[in-house]
Amino acid sequence: MVRGTVAIESDRCKGCELCARVCPQDVLKMSRESFNARGYRPVMLVDPEGKCTGCALCALMCPDVVLTVFRYDSRKAAAPAAAA
Numbered sequence: 001m002v003r004g005t006v007a008i009e010s011d012r013c014k015g016c017e018l019c020a021r022v023c024p025q026d027v028l029k030m031s032r033e034s035f036n037a038r039g040y041r042p043v044m045l046v047d048p049e050g051k052c053t054g055c056a057l058c059a060l061m062c063p064d065v066v067l068t069v070f071r072y073d074s075r076k077a078a079a080p081a082a083a084a
């Protein structure tokens, strides 16, 4: 089964929520407790059940190229799914 994870350059996030809205697995959440270097509440990956599929919709949607998605396949090593 293919799974994914997301690397987030938090200090570049402007908190627009576009990625969180497009995520079909609802695993991207806006921080409620911290601000980044730009003064925004950054997005976080909250995926304790491993629901991220690595679809990369979030990375494609982000206007500031904050997200890099990695897909994992049990038969292969992790590989970038979308360029940051």
Ligand code: SF4
Residues within 6 Å of the ligand: 004, 005, 006, 022, 023, 024, 025, 026, 027, 028, 051, 052, 053, 054, 055, 056, 057, 058, 059, 069
């Ligand atoms: S890769 Fe897909 S499933 Fe994973 S966080 Fe991004 S939009 Fe959601």
Ligand code: SF4
Residues within 6 Å of the ligand: 012, 013, 014, 015, 016, 017, 018, 019, 020, 042, 043, 061, 062, 063, 064, 065, 066, 067
């Ligand atoms: S789309 Fe990009 S800038 Fe907007 S909240 Fe998501 S990571 Fe941050």
